[in-house]
C-alpha cells in the first residue's frame with residue numbers, strides 16, 4: 001500500500017472491494033487513453049461500455065428501476081478512482097447523477113428510461129440550464145415554453161452545455177408563465193430540430209451551445225410540475241456537489257501520486273529534487289489540504305446517507321476539495337518543471353480538468369446565507 005493510500009475514513013469494507021475492482025478495471029483506461037480522447041475531443045465510448053457492463057452506471061438508480069440502489073458513497077468512490085487513474089469521470093458522473101431528477105420527478109412513462117440508463121443503452125448525460133445572458137442567474141431565464149393546446153412550443157438558447165452531442169436524453173430548463181419548468185427531451189425524437197454547436201474550451205472539451213426555435217413538445221415530455229423546475233433541479237445539487245468533491249479528490253491524488261514519485265526519482269544537483277524543501281513543502285501542504293477535504297467529503301456523504309440535509313456539508317466538501325486539487329496541481333507543476341507542461345506527462349491535462357471545479361462563488365453565497373445566516377446576496 002502506498003503512503004498516499006490511507007484507509008477510508010469510514011468503516012465500509014464494501015467500498016474497499018468496489019475500489020479494488022475498479023482499480024483492476026481501470027488499468028485498461030489509463031492516462032494515455034484519456035489523452036487521446038482529450039486531444040481528439042472524442043467521447044470515451046469503450047470506457048463507457050465497460051462501465052455499463054460492470055453495472056456501475058446504475059449505481060444511484062433504485063433497484064425497482066433496474067439499478068443497484070446504492071448511495072453517494074459508492075458513486076463518489078467510482079468517480080474518484082477514475083480521476084485518480086488519470087481519467088475524466090465527468091461522463092460517468094453525469095450518467096449516474098443526472099437521473100436523480102428523473103427518479104424524483106418523472107412520470108412512470110419517463111421512468112421507463114431508467115433501466116436503459118442503468119444498462120448504458122440510453123444515455124442521459126445532459127442538463128441544459130445556463131443561458132448566454134443570464135449565466136448563473138437562473139431566475140432570469142429567457143428560454144421559454146408557451147402552451148399550444150396540449151403541447152408546448154419551446155424557444156431556447158443555452159450555453160456551456162456538456163455532452164449534448166453524445167446524449168440521447170436531455171433535461172431542459174425553460175421559463176413558462178408559472179415559472180421555471182423542466183422538460184425531458186429524447187434527442188432521438190427531437191434532435192434534428194435542435195442546433196448543437198461545439199464551444200472550444202480548454203477543459204470539459206465536449207461543451208456546446210444549443211439553439212431551439214419553435215420546437216413543438218408534447219406535455220408528456222414535461223418533467224415534474226409546471227413552475228417547479230428549479231426546485232426539481234436543486235434537490236439534486238447536494239449529491240452532485242459530493243461527486244464533484246470526489247472528482248477533485250481523485251484529481252488531487254493523481255497529482256500527488258505522480259509528483260511524490262517524480263520528486264523521489266528525479267535528480268538534479270546530485271540529489272533527488274524531493275530532498276529540497278521548495279519541492280517538499282508545497283506537496284506536504286497540498287496533501288494536508290486534500291486529506292482534510294476528503295474528511296469533509298465523507299462527512300457530507302454521512303449526512304446524505306442518513307437522510308439529513310446535506311446542503312451545507314456538501315457545499316463545504318466541494319469548495320475545499322476543488323481548492324485542494326487546484327493547489328495540488330500548482331505543486332505538481334513546481335515538481336515537474338518544464339515536463340509539467342508536456343502532454344505526455346498528463347499533468348497539464350489534469351490541471352485543465354481541475355479548473356472545471358474551481359468556480360465556487362455561488363456555493364460561497366449559499367454557505368454565507370444558509371449556514372452562517374448572513375443576508376441573501378442575490
Ligand SMILES: Cc1cc2nc3c(=O)[nH]c(=O)nc-3n(C[C@H](O)[C@H](O)[C@H](O)COP(=O)(O)OP(=O)(O)OC[C@H]3O[C@@H](n4cnc5c(N)ncnc54)[C@H](O)[C@@H]3O)c2cc1C
Pocket residue numbers: 126127128129130131132134135136137159160161162163203204356359360361362365377378
Ligand atoms: C466546465 C463547465 C461545464 C458546464 N456544464 C454545464 C451544463 O452541462 N449545463 C448547464 O446548464 N451549464 C453548465 N455550465 C455552466 C455553469 O453552470 C455556468 O458557468 C454558471 O452557471 C455561471 O454562468 P456564467 O459562466 O455565464 O458566469 P456569469 O454568470 O457571467 O458569472 C461570472 C462570474 O461571476 C460570478 N458571479 C455572478 N454573479 C454573482 C453573485 N451574485 N455573487 C458572486 N459571484 C457572482 C460567478 O460565480 C462567476 O464566477 C458549465 C460550466 C462549466 C465551466
